[in-house]
Amino acid sequence: MSLSMSVLIVIALSIVGYVLAPRRALRLVGGDRRKLASLPKQYGLSAGLSVFLPAMLIALLGGIGGVAGSVLPVIIVAVAIGACCLAILKSRPDFIARNSAETLIKAVLIAASGVAILTTIGIVMSLVFETANFFRDYSWTDFFFSTTWSPNFRGDSALGILPLLWGTLYISFIALAFAVPIGLFAAIYLSEYASPRMRSVAKPAIEILAGIPTIVYGLFALITVGPFLRDYFAAPLGLEQSASSVMTAGLVMGVMLIPFVSSLSDDIINAVPQAMRDGSFGLGATKSETIRQVVIPAALPGIVGAVLLAASRAIGETMIVVLGAGAAASMSLNPFEAMTTVTVKIVSQLTGDTDFASPETLVAFALALTLFVITLGLNVVALFIVRKYREQYE
Amino acid sequence: MSTEDTIKISAKNVQVHYDDTHAIKDVNVEIADKAVTAFIGPSGCGKSTFLRCINRMNDTIDICRVTGEILIDGEDIYDKRVDPVQLRAKVGMVFQKPNPFPKSIYDNVAYGPRIHGLANSKSELDDIVENALRRSAIWDEVKDRLQAPGTGLSGGQQQRLCIARAVATEPQVLLMDEPCSSLDPIATVQVEELIDDLRKSYCVVIVTHSMHQAARVSQKTAFFHLGNLVEFGDTDKIFTNPEDPRTESYISGRIG
Amino acid sequence: MSAMKHSLLTLDARTKKRNAAEKRFKACGLSAIVVAMLALVVLLVSVFGSGASAFRQTYIAIEVPFPEAKLDQSGVRDPDVMSQVTTLGYEPLLVDGLLAAIDAAGIATEMSDKDIGALISKEAPATVRNFVLANPDVIGSSATFDLLASGRIDGFFKGRVTMESAALDGNTSPEALQLAQDLRDAGIIQTRFNWNFLIAPDASDQRPEAAGLGVAILGSLYMMIVVLVLALPIGVAASIYLEEFAPKTWWTDVIEVNISNLAAVPSIVYGILGLAIFINFMEFNQSSPLVGGLVLTLMTLPTIIISTRASLKSVPPSIRDAALGVGASKMQSVLHHALPLAAPGILTGTIIGLAQALGETAPLLLIGMVAFVREYPAAYTPDAGLFGEASTALPVQVFNWTQRADPGFVERASGAIITLLVFLLIMNTIAIVLRRKFERRW
Structure with missing residues (x-):
């Protein structure tokens, strides 16, 4: 008996329970449903769920616990048959099926909300285990403090994260330097100045930018922005001849972040009470004075939170840098030079032929863990600040 | 200097529309300098709307349209050449809910003088701030914590801070939109005493829904009803011997 | 105070200066909008022009x-x-x-x-x-x-x-x-x-003229089915619990914080999760739409939960109270009244989540969807199981084509992007139409 077969049997038994339980209860009161403690439907629901849920729970636990494939289906079916009999027997007129059914539904709901926790645990475990394996083969001081990155699949690789982090931070910096002022000014203009007509055009247009997948931005960097920057800026200035560069990836990522910054700032600026603006106008301040000296300072914590969230996005962004930044690890200051990032190297170390025993592959997990910790830190701080800020005006 | 009867503000045939709603209907009124004028009337009668016309705060509402003339010192403030920003420096406003900026007490008061460039030096600014706080009868309470956030004060203190903030720009007219409605009785008394005191230097216009407050602080009273200015005159007379039956009904509590 | 006697009808020098500053500030705002719109236009023109x-x-x-x-x-x-x-x-x-x-x-x-x-x-x-x-x-x-x-x-x-x-x-x-x-x-x-561009499978490096999106579209479709079937019920169930039943305890707080953080975890980390848990540990097939769908499900869940909770929150409590008042249980008041009223919002959020998942690339690279696949994957085979056959996906196909030397593939990659954007446009339009049609103001 295969696992999928046993699951089918469980489903069939659940349906049997769903059909038979209310019939039995009705038969016991001579078909007069008013004498039942609950609706017939609820007897069925209670029985069906009490067959299905325990069996599925066992299937899940057995699957994760590694119970042998030949034994598990038998246990599952046995439990389901037992539960089915029990449920039908329990189905008596004085049995309050509604409470039983609702308790079971609630269990399903709780289990569903546990998926989020399981996901986090899964992420942390998969990162930590393989990272631990990596550090068994490779010294952690070299990983964190070495300034060379040159993996070599014949062994003897130098796997220092610093050049990757440098590339990541440099690109993120350029992206934020581009996106924060533009996003912020766009939000200010849209919420304080724009006519309703202009808002109704510009706001969705900016939101379209947010809906475009990052692979599209990556291609944009590769075929348009990269060659453009190389031909009109880098080459004439004699800086570099490469289309992939920190600047290319940074600018395109900046475009991607504009809607992110502007919609977050828009929310935050709108949360500043109108009374604050009135107070300032009432003293004879112009709009821009009010915005710069009252609205922005009042919204500052929220804006800082938004910028941190944007930074975390930039650091974790993958496709734009894979296609736009380059593959060579380097620690230069020249923005037109190709550099690489943590995410690019995660992709390149884990695609193609991978050998999960070699540090060259496992390093990707250490990189991902570092990335995860950095972005998590930024997110937690940002969400905390934003939440505190919202409370202030609620 | 001007006597108590000098006319500071004079409104002629003022009409206000919000989209289709006719909020103010043909209001004519003359408001004296160095006196407190109270606008009373049931809620939604247009008294606040009219008040906001006097420093063109209604400009910030897109759908609001004002016609007619409002003259301050003989100049029409709805003239095309008038910059509302400059006007509002001359006509300060205090709002219903205390709305100190999320800045220090000092910066709250210094905000107006700074944007209007009233001080040439730090010490001049210090003087302006101290003066404004003194005039608003809050100096003694805050002098030791000028750098503390203005939002940390109590409601009554916040409102007096807002008055100080308005006073610091050296306006000639002070508009107050139900300044005591969100305050407790003790704070209300303090603010009312302050208003009485401010009368010596400013033309004060106050909107209030409390007839008792109008009787206590004002010299002139205007009664608004459904967008019309029903009656305007000396406060004593309005409250003791109103001419219009609607005023009488309102004062005796039959409409409200 | 007499120093202030300055006519309102003339602008003083300071006001002029301040008004100029105001104009400059406003111009900055306007140019920010222009830059953003220009970026959008250039991006679209460049992709459509070459694709x-x-x-x-x-x-x-x-x-x-x-x-x-x-x-x-x-x-x-x-x-x-x-x-x-x-x-x-x-x-x-x-x-x-x-x-x-x-x-x-x-x-x-x-x-x-x-x-x-x-x-x-x-x-x-x-x-x-x-x-x-x-x-x-x-x-x-x-x-x-x-x-x-x-x-x-x-x-x-x-x-x-x-x-x-x-x-x-x-x-x-x-x-x-x-x-x-x-x-x-x-x-x-x-x-x-x-037509072959939309239905033919991929072709080798020297034959850009024959390369098509057939396999990629099919793979993406399979993944979307997996995401829809898993993420919608789990997301809605989790939201109902968190919004309607969860007691305010530290445990609920943990879940809340956890969900908002999951929404901001870089997508590539989900790829690592898929690689380590689904492929290495549970030994599902590499490159299969099943694994891709599972990874995208986990990624989409926070989006769906957040939007579902928002729409449940917008159903006024008075409606639940009314149901409770006639003797419905808490569960009935939620399932019979709150949930149906929140359905349009939930649907909109789900479609937007699906659209996000459809365009996601990075995690799929790590679970082997970059492989060169020429066979149309079957939805079910006894060997590979449900959605277990190797496949690729639309955005990954774009990435694949950008890595090839023949310049003919640039056109193909851009064409694939246009196809992807058209799908996204359709999904978002449906979401907007749904929202317009069922929008309720309480």
């Missing part, structure tokens, strides 16, 4: 002879025997057909037969061979085909390849382009709408 041509393709119409001597010497028409003739055996037949067409049109050329044959795509012999194997009876006669022209010839008619570039190109020559032009004038070469 629109992928939807058109150049074909050569030729009559191919099928001599028995070359294709089926045995004469028994047994497909197994005939399949011993490889595509290499078919190539000369195609060249013969083309030469005959050139003669018939009266076009003079000095090119060698081999160079003339290079006008035809390397994919074409396979097309003809498949046709013959499926219809053995045609041997001895001939048939007319619309065969793919080679990538360079196709590029020539789309403006990508010019006489100048051909002179420097080892794969073609100005003479070949001239011949192609003559053939086109004679009506033998035509460019028309390219």
Whole structure:
């Protein structure tokens, strides 16, 4: 008996329970449903769920616990048959099926909300285990403090994260330097100045930018922005001849972040009470004075939170840098030079032929863990600040 | 200097529309300098709307349209050449809910003088701030914590801070939109005493829904009803011997 | 105070200065909007400009002879025997057909037969061979085909390849382009709408002209099914619990914080999760839509939970109270009243979540979806299970094509992006229409 077969049997038994339980209860009161403690439907629901849920729970636990494939289906079916009999027997007129059914539904709901926790645990475990394996083969001081990155699949690789982090931070910096002022000014203009007509055009247009997948931005960097920057800026200035560069990836990522910054700032600026603006106008301040000296300072914590969230996005962004930044690890200051990032190297170390025993592959997990910790830190701080800020005006 | 009867503000045939709603209907009124004028009337009668016309705060509402003339010192403030920003420096406003900026007490008061460039030096600014706080009868309470956030004060203190903030720009007219409605009785008394005191230097216009407050602080009273200015005159007379039956009904509590 | 007696009708110097500052500030805001819109326009123009041509393709119409001597010497028409003739055996037949067409049109050329044959795509012999194997009876006669022209010839008619570039190109020559032009004038070469781009599978590095999105679209469709079937019920169930039942305890707080953090975890980390848990630990098939769908489900869940909770929150408590007031249980008040009223919002959020998942690339790279797949994956096979066959996905196909050397693939990648954007546009339009139609203001 295969696992999928046993699951089918469980489903069939659940349906049997769903059909038979209310019939039995009705038969016991001579078909007069008013004498039942609950609706017939609820007897069925209670029985069906009490067959299905325990069996599925066992299937899940057995699957994760590694119970042998030949034994598990038998246990599952046995439990389901037992539960089915029990449920039908329990189905008596004085049995309050509604409470039983609702308790079971609630269990399903709780289990569903546990998926989020399981996901986090899964992420942390998969990162930590393989990272631990990596550090068994490779010294952690070299990983964190070495300034060379040159993996070599014949062994003897130098796997220092610093050049990757440098590339990541440099690109993120350029992206934020581009996106924060533009996003912020766009939000200010849209919420304080724009006519309703202009808002109704510009706001969705900016939101379209947010809906475009990052692979599209990556291609944009590769075929348009990269060659453009190389031909009109880098080459004439004699800086570099490469289309992939920190600047290319940074600018395109900046475009991607504009809607992110502007919609977050828009929310935050709108949360500043109108009374604050009135107070300032009432003293004879112009709009821009009010915005710069009252609205922005009042919204500052929220804006800082938004910028941190944007930074975390930039650091974790993958496709734009894979296609736009380059593959060579380097620690230069020249923005037109190709550099690489943590995410690019995660992709390149884990695609193609991978050998999960070699540090060259496992390093990707250490990189991902570092990335995860950095972005998590930024997110937690940002969400905390934003939440505190919202409370202030609620 | 001007006597108590000098006319500071004079409104002629003022009409206000919000989209289709006719909020103010043909209001004519003359408001004296160095006196407190109270606008009373049931809620939604247009008294606040009219008040906001006097420093063109209604400009910030897109759908609001004002016609007619409002003259301050003989100049029409709805003239095309008038910059509302400059006007509002001359006509300060205090709002219903205390709305100190999320800045220090000092910066709250210094905000107006700074944007209007009233001080040439730090010490001049210090003087302006101290003066404004003194005039608003809050100096003694805050002098030791000028750098503390203005939002940390109590409601009554916040409102007096807002008055100080308005006073610091050296306006000639002070508009107050139900300044005591969100305050407790003790704070209300303090603010009312302050208003009485401010009368010596400013033309004060106050909107209030409390007839008792109008009787206590004002010299002139205007009664608004459904967008019309029903009656305007000396406060004593309005409250003791109103001419219009609607005023009488309102004062005796039959409409409200 | 008398110093302040300044007429309102004239602007003082300071006000002028302040108004100028105001204008500058406003201009800054406006230019920010302009920059953002310009970026959008440039992006769309660049992608559509380089990708629109992928939807058109150049074909050569030729009559191919099928001599028995070359294709089926045995004469028994047994497909197994005939399949011993490889595509290499078919190539000369195609060249013969083309030469005959050139003669018939009266076009003079000095090119060698081999160079003339290079006008035809390397994919074409396979097309003809498949046709013959499926219809053995045609041997001895001939048939007319619309065969793919080679990538360079196709590029020539789309403006990508010019006489100048051909002179420097080892794969073609100005003479070949001239011949192609003559053939086109004679009506033998035509460019028309390219359905194959949407339905054909991927093709190898040298044949951009034959590459299509069929497998990728199918793979993406399978993944979307997995995401929809898993993420919607789990997301809605989790939201109902958190919004309606969860007591305010530290545990609920943990889940809340956890969900908002999951929404901001870089997508590539989900790829690592998929690789480590689903592939290495649970041993699901690499490159399968099932694993891809599971990873995208976990990624989409926070989005769906956040939007579902928002729409549940917007149903006023009075409605739940009314249900409770007539004796409904808490569960009934939620399932019978709050949930149906929140449904449009939930649906909108789900579609937007699906759209996000459809465009996601990075995690799929890590679970092996970059593999070169030419076989259409089956939804179910006994060996691989449900959605277990190797596949690729739309955005990953784009990435794949950008990594290839032949410039013809740039057009393909951009064309794939256009296809992806059209799908996203459709999904978002549905979401907007739903929201407009069912929007309620309480």
